[in-house]
Each structure stands twice: as C-alpha cells, then as structure tokens.
Amino acid sequence: MERLEGPVGVLGASGYVGGAAVAALEAAGVDVRPAAGSSHDRYPTVDVRDRTAVREFVEGCGCVVDAAGLVGIGTCADDPDAAFEINALGSATVAWACRRRSVPLVHCSSAAAIGYPETLPVTAGHPRDPATTYGYTKLLGERAVRTVTDGSVPSITFVLTNPYGTVETVHGSAADGASVVDFFLERAAAGNSLPVHRPGTQERDLIHVRDAARAVVAAVNALAGSTRTDSIDPRQGTDPRERTFVLGSGDSYSVLEVAGLVAAASTELTGSSPDLELRTRPSDRPVIDRFTVDPDPLETALDVTPTVDLESWICGELEGRLERDRTSVRG
Ligand SMILES: NC(=O)c1ccc[n+]([C@@H]2O[C@H](COP(=O)([O-])OP(=O)(O)OC[C@H]3O[C@@H](n4cnc5c(N)ncnc54)[C@H](OP(=O)(O)O)[C@@H]3O)[C@@H](O)[C@H]2O)c1
CATH class of the missing domain: 3.90.25.10 (UDP-galactose 4-epimerase, domain 1)
Known part of the structure; x- marks a missing residue:
C-alpha cells in the first residue's frame, strides 16, 4: 500500500461488513481511520448525510471504503426516506467527496440491487431490477458512485451477496x-x-464475511497502485462495469x-x-x-479466492x- 497518501477511511466501521473490513485492513498492516454512523465509544461519527462531515473525513484519507448503509429489506421498507438519504444520497455524497480530492473509493452495493436474476451465474453486468426499497436505494447508490467516479477517480464497487460468520476484531469484540x-x-x-x-x-450464494473483507483489502491494494492496477484503471477501461464485481464465494x-x-x-x-x-x-x-x-472475475482482476x-x-x-x-x- 505504499502509494496511498493517507490512511484508509472506513465509513460504517461499526457495522458488520465495515467491522470485518477494519479488522482485515489492520491485520494487513494498513493505517485505518474508522468512522461509525452514530455515536459510539470507539469511533468518531461521520454521518453520510452530512456533506461537510464527509468532506472533512475524506480530505485526509488515502482511500475510502464506504460500508455505511441502512441495511435490510424490512428496515428500508419501514423507513424509505432514510434508505434514500443514506443508501442513495449518502453514497453519492461520499463518491463526490472522493472525486473532489481524488481519493480512490471502495463502495459496497448489494445483490438486492439486482433483484430477480434473469441469467445465472449473476455477473457484474447483469441487468438491475430491484424488487425492494432496499435494493432500489442500493441501486441508486451504485449508479451514483459509477457516474461520479467514472473517468475521474479510481473506484471499485462490490455487489455483495450474502455474508455470514463471526468477525473477530483486533479489539477482541x-x-x-x-x-x-x-x-x-x-x-x-x-x-x-x-x-x-x-x-x-x-x-443463495454464501460468503464468509472474512472472505468479503479480504476482497476489500485486495481492492484497496489494487487502488493504491501496488497490484494489477492496469486491469482496473478507469483510464484504460472503456466499460465501467469492469470495476464492479459481484462479491460472492461461488x-x-x-x-x-x-x-x-x-x-x-x-x-x-x-x-x-x-x-x-x-x-x-x-x-x-x-x-x-x-x-x-461466478467468482472468476474477482480472482482474475483482484486475485481474491474465497x-x-x-x-x-x-x-x-x-x-x-x-x-x-x-x-x-x-x-
Ligand atoms: N450484511 C449483508 O447481508 C449485506 C449484503 C449485501 C450488501 N451489504 C452491504 O454492505 C454494507 C454494510 O452492511 P452491514 O451488513 O455491515 O450493515 P450494518 O451491520 O447494519 O452496518 C451498517 C453500518 O452503516 C452505518 N450507518 C448507518 N447509517 C449511517 C449514516 N447515516 N451515516 C454513516 N454511517 C451510517 C452504521 O453505523 P451505526 O451502527 O454506528 O449507526 C453501521 O456502521 C451496506 O452497504 C450493505 O448494503 C450487506
């Protein structure tokens, strides 16, 4: 990660995937700057709905992992406004802040953004037709990230399937x-x-959360320029989907x-x-x-095998x- 010009900021670090990403990044010796969505003892709060807070957070980072979100079909159906503000607008805000400061971004989307698959195995280029508010707002976020970052700042989006398992963090919890x-x-x-x-x-495709977190580390590593940047460099790719990966175990x-x-x-x-x-x-x-x-694109581009x-x-x-x-x- 020698080409990163600052710590890796992790938004949603108090969550399941974000927590696993922090643990994996720290285990890889990366300087991590975690942020929670709400008030916690361990991490400062950065609400993705707060444009100023997001800008300040991104400013000092060498790369950002956005694992913040309002997650779950029922949760988003119960509060669609919050789902829109966090999953759609919040993701756009983070991407825009990254673009302003040329900070590479790893974004977490969800298989829920795809909806009912038309063809199997599902690939990153599969049409999106979400069937839920959660999926719809995740799709808006995914599209915003692509639109804002394409051709401007390197970014990788993971369309995560179904993570399972327990996360042990360096803090013991x-x-x-x-x-x-x-x-x-x-x-x-x-x-x-x-x-x-x-x-x-x-x-369903099931992936251990530790393997999902390893993919995040690989993405940060790739964005930092130390491995295989050529296959994901937006200046070389004409198809924006090249930098979106379905993150599953296969x-x-x-x-x-x-x-x-x-x-x-x-x-x-x-x-x-x-x-x-x-x-x-x-x-x-x-x-x-x-x-x-199909886990092959992940393996080919990022060298990640569950x-x-x-x-x-x-x-x-x-x-x-x-x-x-x-x-x-x-x-
Ligand atoms: N878990 C899954 O099955 C799954 C599957 C596919 C995709 N994903 C995606 O993976 C990402 C992380 O999911 P997760 O399972 O880790 O969810 P989670 O455990 O519910 O964690 C969500 C994280 O987002 C933070 N957050 C919520 N509202 C926020 C806001 N307004 N501003 C900033 N941060 C906010 C939460 O912070 P506080 O708790 O501190 O408020 C928490 O850290 C999401 O993008 C989700 O769509 C998850």
Missing part, C-alpha cells in the same frame, strides 16, 4: 452476521428447532441444505438433531429461486458456541 447460517447456528446451539421458510429450496446452498448442515453438525457434536420446521414465508413477494455467482468452506466452518463454529455455553454454565 466479535460481531455475528444476520444470515440464515448464523440464525440456524444460534438456534441449534440453544437446542431449538430450525424454522425454514417455504419452499426451502431457494438457493458456492450456493438452499436454505434446506444449510439447515441440514447445521443439523448434521449438531448431531455429530451433541448426539441429537434439531427439528427442521417448514414455515409459511412472512412475505408474499415471489421468492428468488436461485442466485448463483477460503472459508461453509460445511467445516459450521462444525467449528457450532463446537465453539457449545463450548462457550458449557463454560458459562460451569462458571
């Missing part, structure tokens, strides 16, 4: 994901049943398969299997049957959780 994997693990560790929304065959699982893996791990570790309950879905939106991604295998991670994680529960009961 851990953040759990909100994915179906984490949900099932928590239920199994507590001896509860695993509720699967019908039909259960819906398939491994997709149905919800029933995930529940089956958790149940099998539970049987192996405790001798008993949690019940699987098929439940009616809480939403009447049509279900996305499959969302698979390392975490879901099945072995589930076993290790459940074992750790059961052990922690036993220790706290004994204590």
Whole structure:
C-alpha cells in the first residue's frame, strides 16, 4: 500500500461488513481511520448525510471504503426516506467527496440491487431490477458512485451477496452476521428447532464475511497502485462495469441444505438433531429461486479466492458456541 497518501477511511466501521473490513485492513498492516454512523465509544461519527462531515473525513484519507448503509429489506421498507438519504444520497455524497480530492473509493452495493436474476451465474453486468426499497436505494447508490467516479477517480464497487460468520476484531469484540447460517447456528446451539421458510429450496450464494473483507483489502491494494492496477484503471477501461464485481464465494446452498448442515453438525457434536420446521414465508413477494455467482472475475482482476468452506466452518463454529455455553454454565 505504499502509494496511498493517507490512511484508509472506513465509513460504517461499526457495522458488520465495515467491522470485518477494519479488522482485515489492520491485520494487513494498513493505517485505518474508522468512522461509525452514530455515536459510539470507539469511533468518531461521520454521518453520510452530512456533506461537510464527509468532506472533512475524506480530505485526509488515502482511500475510502464506504460500508455505511441502512441495511435490510424490512428496515428500508419501514423507513424509505432514510434508505434514500443514506443508501442513495449518502453514497453519492461520499463518491463526490472522493472525486473532489481524488481519493480512490471502495463502495459496497448489494445483490438486492439486482433483484430477480434473469441469467445465472449473476455477473457484474447483469441487468438491475430491484424488487425492494432496499435494493432500489442500493441501486441508486451504485449508479451514483459509477457516474461520479467514472473517468475521474479510481473506484471499485462490490455487489455483495450474502455474508455470514463471526468477525473477530483486533479489539477482541466479535460481531455475528444476520444470515440464515448464523440464525440456524444460534438456534441449534440453544437446542431449538430450525424454522425454514417455504419452499426451502431457494438457493443463495454464501460468503464468509472474512472472505468479503479480504476482497476489500485486495481492492484497496489494487487502488493504491501496488497490484494489477492496469486491469482496473478507469483510464484504460472503456466499460465501467469492469470495476464492479459481484462479491460472492461461488458456492450456493438452499436454505434446506444449510439447515441440514447445521443439523448434521449438531448431531455429530451433541448426539441429537434439531427439528427442521417448514414455515409459511412472512412475505408474499415471489421468492428468488436461485442466485448463483461466478467468482472468476474477482480472482482474475483482484486475485481474491474465497477460503472459508461453509460445511467445516459450521462444525467449528457450532463446537465453539457449545463450548462457550458449557463454560458459562460451569462458571
Ligand atoms: N450484511 C449483508 O447481508 C449485506 C449484503 C449485501 C450488501 N451489504 C452491504 O454492505 C454494507 C454494510 O452492511 P452491514 O451488513 O455491515 O450493515 P450494518 O451491520 O447494519 O452496518 C451498517 C453500518 O452503516 C452505518 N450507518 C448507518 N447509517 C449511517 C449514516 N447515516 N451515516 C454513516 N454511517 C451510517 C452504521 O453505523 P451505526 O451502527 O454506528 O449507526 C453501521 O456502521 C451496506 O452497504 C450493505 O448494503 C450487506
């Protein structure tokens, strides 16, 4: 990262993905400047709706990672105005501040911006047709970032699929994901049943958050000019999508398969299997049957290959959780 002219600013550092990015950047020896969205003991606050605060933050940075957002389908549906202000306008504000100061940007978008896939595997150039307020506002943010940065300042956008797993930070604290994997693990560790929304065959790409964070480090590294800048330099690329990557593992699982893996791990570790309950879905939106991604572009351009295998991670994680529960009961 020797060509970075300042620390790497991480917006949304108090969040799940931002926290993992901070941990991975720090582990890579990068000077990081984290910022939270709201008041926290650990990090200063930079609200992406506050143009002056964003400008001041970006000013001293050598690169910015924007992991700030109002995240989740229900959360954004409940407050569409906030979703628009944070995910759409906020992303544009960050990109504009980066452009003004020629600061490279790594932006986090979401698979929700794509909506129902027309072709599989989903690639960065797949048409966007979001089905939710969350996806729609993420798409506005994604487009704003591309429009503002193209030809002006290097930027990489990640269309993130479904991160799972626990983040250990250098400060010792851990953040759990909100994915179906984490949900099932928590239920199994507590001896509860695993509720699967019908039909259960819906398939999603799942990526460990640590692998997602490694991609962020690779992107920062690439933007800093120390590796393979030629393949992502906006002055050399004519197609803006060259610098957007779908960030997934390339491994997709149905919800029933995930529940089956958790149940099998539970049987192996405790001798008993949690019940699987098929439940009616809480939403009447049509279900996305499959969302698979091709990880090759990430590997080719950024040298990123996901390392975490879901099945072995589930076993290790459940074992750790059961052990922690036993220790706290004994204590
Ligand atoms: N987790 C997923 O499943 C997933 C999947 C695809 C894409 N993504 C994308 O990844 C990014 C991070 O998601 P996440 O899962 O880490 O979400 P998260 O855990 O909810 O974290 C969101 C972060 O954004 C910050 N934030 C919220 N409002 C803000 C504002 N007005 N100004 C500045 N910061 C603000 C929050 O700060 P405070 O908590 O301090 O307020 C928090 O640090 C988002 O762009 C999201 O769309 C996530």
